[in-house]
Amino acid sequence: MKTKLRLLLVSSLILGGCSGAKLAQKPDYHRGMHVFNVFCAPCHQNPSSDAPQLDEEGDWDLRAIQWTSIWKQHVTQGFLGMPAKAGHPELAEQDINDALYYIEIKVKSLE
Ligand code: HEC
Secondary structure (H helix, E strand, O other), X not given: OHHHHHHHHHHHHHHHOOOOOOOOOOOOHHHHHHHHHHHHHHHHXXXXXXXXXXXXXXXXXXXXXXXXXXXXXXXXXXXXXXXXXXXXXOOOHHHHHHHHHHHHHHHHHHO
């Protein structure tokens, strides 16, 4: 029981992000593009990095584009070669949602 409660607490902390703000706005493509260009492009638009490239459809084939909640978790917590929040703890949950929305639309448009 106690463990369950703690798990719940931890996951709501993670989901809530450090701002503690509720998700007030829908993801926005243009804000997402800005966040992406500043924080994500150094790896995701840089062929010398291991990261899947924004303009390479094949790089995303094996990644579950329909599971953007998993992406969000990976970006927020870090995943293999990717540091948590792109190495910028100041990024808000909204910034991450926007950037993921931008990636999702871009990658879908390559198909
Ligand atoms: C320091 C380099 C780096 C930065 C900065 C970075 N990423 Fe990544 N990202 C990676 C790498 C490397 C992977 C591939 C991890 C793997 O599967 O080995 C990845 C994977 C991903 C994935 C796929 C995750 C999955 O579940 O398959 C998404 C989505 C993603 N990044 C989004 C972002 C977003 C959004 C940002 C900016 C907020 C960002 N990344 C910034 C390196 C980076």
